[in-house]
Amino acid sequence: MSTWWNENVPAFVVVGRVNAGKSATLATLLEVDDDAVLRVSPTPGETTRVQALPVIYDGEEWIRFLDTPGFQQPLEAMREIRRLAGSREPGLEDLRVFVESRSEDFPDETRLLEPVLKGAGVLYVVDPAKPLRDEFLAEIEILRWSGRPRLALLNPQADAAPYLESWREKLGTAFNLTRTFDAHGAKYEERRKLMLALLHIEERHADRIGRVLEAMDAEWAQRREEAAEALVDFLEKALTLRSSDGIDERDEGVPARKERKRQALVEEYFQKLAEMESACLEKWLRIYRHHLIEADADPVRHRGLDLATEETWRKYGLNRWQLALAGAGVGAAAGAAFDLGVGVHSLGAGTVVGALGGGTAAFLKGGKLPELKVDFGGARLKAGEGRALVVGPPASPNFPWVLLDSMLVRYAAMLERAHGRRDRARLDAAAGASRVRELAGGPRAILQKWFTSCLKGKPDRSREPEVFRVLLVLLGGSENGGE
Ligand SMILES: Nc1nc2c(ncn2[C@@H]2O[C@H](COP(=O)(O)OP(=O)(O)O)[C@@H](O)[C@H]2O)c(=O)[nH]1
Ligand SMILES: [Mg+2]
Structure with missing residues (x-):
């Protein structure tokens, strides 16, 4: 049994390249400034497993986020999944076979796909200052095959983002929504908008996410x-x-x-x-x-x-x-x-x-x-x-x-x-x-x-x-x- 999964709590898994700012995004969204709780670091490989971050109000866990190490070999993983699917367009079942059979060669990819297979929504964090290379296209493709509700988050880590438009165009075709979220600068309004975006992409859980939004507002006023x-x-x-x-x-x-x-x-x-x-x-x-x-x-x-x-x-x-x-x-x-x-x-x-x-x-x-x-x-x-x-x-x-x-x-x-x-x-x-x-x-x-x-x-x-x-x-x- 995995410690990070609970059938009764809707989950969103945060994926993306190592150092894209996945952990920083979650830390800002959930107001965690403590490395002991949520590690934000320029050293790759410090998150090696899936970590659950519960959102609790009034003693109840309404939703949770899952932080992951991120993609390491997206191109190779994409090719392998394609191979497993044969002549078909790959889908969720092929991702399942991949996770079950290839975890030794692709430990990071299988770790981040496991929650997706269990039903988690996807938050894909990218730094639009980076050129949209083949590795990223492979990540986007794999996530698209999952068919899960998915939100792309642009986390600009520098002032200039020359590839922003090509990112937007690509993400627009493969994600339900694209939003900008500055992991080092977002304030309350932006945090709220991110939560609202989750409500839009995952309407099955609109009730629970709505409760979170209400609780956030009430707490902010208080x-x-x-x-x-x-x-x-x-x-x-x-x-x-x-x-x-x-x-x-x-x-x-x-x-x-x-x-x-x-x-x-x-x-x-x-x-x-x-x-x-x-x-x-x-x-x-x-x-x-x-x-x-x-x-x-x-x-x-x-x-x-x-x-x-x-x-x-x-x-x-x-x-x-x-x-x-x-x-x-x-x-x-x-x-x-x-x-x-x-x-x-x-x-x-x-x-x-x-x-x-x-x-x-x-x-x-x-x-x-x-x-x-x-x-x-x-x-x-x-x-x-x-x-x-x-x-x-x-x-x-x-x-x-x-x-x-x-x-x-x-x-x-x-x-x-x-x-x-x-x-x-x-x-x-x-x-x-x-x-x-x-x-x-x-x-x-x-x-x-x-x-x-x-x-x-x-x-x-x-x-x-x-x-x-x-x-x-x-x-x-x-x-x-x-x-
Ligand atoms: N300037 C700046 N640095 C960022 C931003 N987001 C993340 N970083 C830095 O990038 C490094 C990796 O961030 P982290 O969240 O640990 O990446 P992860 O591997 O995707 O979880 C850390 O040193 C962060 O402080 C951002 O929006 N702006
Ligand atoms: Mg991290």
Whole structure:
């Protein structure tokens, strides 16, 4: 009895040339980034047997995929099958005779044909950067003889694919469907489309594949909600963060001592902030099943979001006008006018600043580098113990927006990453454009009000549900390349 076959579970066997990207395709489709579970490797011959990869939702295995070593001698195998068939056009029965009688000379071909004989659908992976040589034509021919439902997958491993059209033409005649699937780059939408293609070619199992699609969608929506929840949690913690230390008369008397204490608190502040960021990123990586991506590994140097660089503050967060409007609590109505491009210039700066009221300060400070708020008063400690030095949060009104942007950019980078890759990666906070600048006035005002409450150290919990909804939309936008 083979361990990879189960009568009750529809199977799709993945075939193709060694190194075509069969394992990488499955790894990306099924989100497996662990070589111990599914080996993706440039060294041929590492998969020597058929390996089952079950698709399980709600405790039930709906379908399974079978990874194979791939074709080794397709031309010779094709000739042998032809010989066995004699004068007839070869068919499934001839493949059966071939598998039963010729496994010693053709171990790889018989291994990949066994599941086909048992009734598995076929996924044929090719790299269209390779010329369509006779070996490939032989593979295509053998698979066509099987008569099984079959899908051809073009997995372009390089940018240029000069033979793409000849591949398409040939595959079009021998397969039910041809699809492109970048094993190193496919995102959720493409994974979903591949699953849908299987449903189209194998209608006998449409029910079960349909259930898989529903479960995938439900799980994807749920993951985004969990990610948004983690983000609300992070922002609240980050914006209320303070570092503090007591100061006594000696500190008061010696400015250099006080300055040293302040510096130490600034460092501590940023370190804690980075730890909070890492914790949120790690939660996301767990939710999206990534093990080869590192969250920020070096909180001390704060590589992920270097708040101290001017570059960061030009690129991320709101622009000056958005910030002014958000700070003034100008929401849907006036905000919409600006979003539509009615234009601040036509109004004259004086008028605008006048109209902004409380937002003016925000506007004036918006473009500056963050200065860490230093608070000498703090709460008075017990008599005789002196006063407290409190550091944080940065005074720039753009601070929460830059922070949020840096998280959204990394969320998008995480979702860009295909599980079929086996190199290590680090999420880069400076890759990609600002996402918060795309926000409309209404949601911007919702976030600003909540940010302000957090910055004051009194997070307004009653606003959390709407904040959660705005963040959910922002995360969704980041998944689709910021649309
Ligand atoms: N750049 C790039 N490399 C790929 C792609 N698909 C597979 N590879 C690489 O090609 C090699 C063989 O891939 P693998 O999936 O193990 O091939 P298999 O023998 O068909 O299972 C590995 O080093 C992969 O990382 C791709 O789409 N793009
Ligand atoms: Mg493989």
